[in-house]
Amino acid sequence: MQHMQPDNPRFADPGLALSDLATHFVVHCPKCAQRALIGRDQRLTCTACFHVEQPGHWYGSSTAYVSVKCRECHAPIRHSAPWDGVWKKLGTRCLACGDNCEYEASITKHALHEGQMTDPVFGLPLWLQKEFRGDLFWAYHHEHLEWLRQYIGAQLRERGITPRNTIRKSSAMVSRLPAFMTKAGNRAALLKLIGQLQEK
Ligand SMILES: [Zn+2]
Ligand SMILES: [Zn+2]
Known part of the structure; x- marks a missing residue:
């Protein structure tokens, strides 16, 4: 994440947990725009056209x-x-x-x-992202998406129960989640959106 610079405060100020998640990425292939994976070795492999690329070229802004x-x-x-x-x-x-x-x-x-969140290796648009009520919801990969689903789902279940016992309330990453993700009124719709991204 060292080479990523501010643009979006919640991205540029990585909490421990978020930088822990920034190990691999699901993105749009630069050749065919289908789903490509960037592995822990930073090599990109497209699941559709089998394009393979080593880090070097920056596609983003x-x-x-x-x-x-x-x-x-x-x-x-x-x-x-x-x-x-x-x-x-x-x-x-x-x-x-x-x-x-x-x-x-x-x-x-x-x-x-161009209004899309990109990965920090190639600057390619993340596969798992969607506009949500004027904000951008995104995840680096499916495990990250699942983490967000669990967090938002737990918040929904535990609403009304002793707030200080709410899971991981004080963790670095949760405190950095954008307001729209933690807003009670958005939870049901966010879980629906996450479900759509999981199917993508
Ligand atoms: Zn491809
Ligand atoms: Zn001069």
Whole structure:
């Protein structure tokens, strides 16, 4: 998760439990858009077209940043632009002296791409995600989905019972779950959505 940068606070601030879950991913294949698996060795294998890919290319959103002093006049230069996934230099014009130069850029990879949550290895859209009442519900893989189902289901069952005994109430991950996932009024609909994703 080291290379993932803020975009979405609940993703960029991984609790222990969430980073523990970020070991493998179910995503859309970059070739055929069907279901592909990224294993613990970070290798992608498509279950439909059998495309195999090693980590290297970033399919998601990213930004190249330059923050330097101009090589000619030493005025500070700050510039950013979308990154094309390959070239790490950014053409920049100094506003003070007009000098044009390419500077080494630092790259920030974003978790979200075109409104979809992506995996942190390739930046491919997660297979298990769905818009929910204006928020995005997502899981890295089926075990993660099952964890969320159990948590949300337990909350539903235990409603009205001593709240401090509610399961894992204080765990790092639960405290980082977005509000829409823990809101009582959303639980039944969320469990239905999880059921649909489990069938996907
Ligand atoms: Zn494929
Ligand atoms: Zn300059």
